[in-house]
Amino acid sequence: MSADTSLYPPVEPYASGMLDVGDGHRLYWERVGTPGARRAVFVHGGPGAGCSAAHRRLFDPHGYDVLLFDQRGAGRSTPPASLQANTTAHLIADMERLREEILQGETWLVFGGSWGSTLALAYAQQHPQRVEALILRGIFTATRAEMDWFYRSGVEQVFPDKWARFIAPIPVAERGDLLAAYAQRLQQGDAASRLAAAQAWCQFEDEVSVLSFQADAGATAEDAARNLAIACIENHYFCNGCFLDEGQLLRDVRRLAHIPAIIIHGRYDMPCPAKYAWALHQAWPEAEFHLVEGAGHAFREPGILPLLRQATDRFAQPPVTT
Structure with missing residues (x-):
């Protein structure tokens, strides 16, 4: 079906x-x-x-x-x-x-x-x-274990190629705490930098959420705004243990x-x-x-x-x- x-x-x-x-x-x-x-x-x-x-x-x-x-x-x-x-x-x-x-x-x-x-x-x-x-x-x-699985050690063992793209924007010295590193990039800097971080965050999540991933035809301004909201709010919640x-x-x-x-x-x-x-x-x-x-x-x-x-x-x- x-x-x-x-x-x-x-x-x-x-x-x-x-x-x-x-x-x-x-x-x-x-x-x-x-x-x-x-x-x-x-x-x-x-x-x-x-x-x-x-x-x-x-x-x-x-x-x-x-x-x-x-x-x-x-x-x-x-x-x-x-x-x-x-x-x-x-x-x-x-x-x-x-x-x-x-x-x-x-x-x-x-x-x-x-x-x-x-x-x-x-x-x-x-x-x-x-x-x-x-x-x-x-x-x-x-x-904490669930968030560590996704943002520290777990998913990258199954998707090493997608993980490599996810961590690429983050300097090696900051990769020990990716949530904090992404928080800095999502909440600070110019609009283009924030949108780039949001795109990397959401692309990784999208690619590992299905068994067979197919990318959309092309990104739109609406997609960029959606990515920024998802990345900023998810990161905010995960940095705070979902309150x-x-x-x-x-x-x-x-x-x-x-x-x-x-x-x-x-x-x-x-x-x-x-x-x-x-x-x-x-x-x-x-x-x-x-x-x-x-x-x-x-x-x-x-x-x-x-x-x-x-x-x-x-x-x-x-x-x-x-």
């Missing part, structure tokens, strides 16, 4: 807008589907990646009323790439504002992949009474034991090694767990996308009629 046939047909939002959440931030949000159907929120990855039109197509528009939003500094939210007042606690509070003011529901299904799984878990552990169900893909529990206590998400997972949940993870996921998804599964055996053979990290990987579609279909409900 191709990726396109695993997604629902293209759908346009029936409502959208900007929500002022304070600290100078305004969040872009949109709603797709059918008012009165199961409420859900899509939590995008990165952090900093923003939502896309393809994300809308993961949900049956007749069975869901889905809120998608761009987190602080990401996508269409403003100011772009802003690190000011941008922490996990701020994003959890933003989700509650969106639930109360935009979706206007007491509870919702929470769907998150990659960093979105991190934020979904953190949100659900803080507000378990608000979560009807969880769908999680590409588990990232934000431990979570070490091991917090596994420590507090028993708070979710009563919540129906489906976890989907690619066996050959390079950014987020499967051992951490397995650890979450061991700590949370009530959650349904799928370790997908022949799949990497991205949501459109073969094997992963059909399972995501099946998961959203399982929790869908018909619209409420009056």
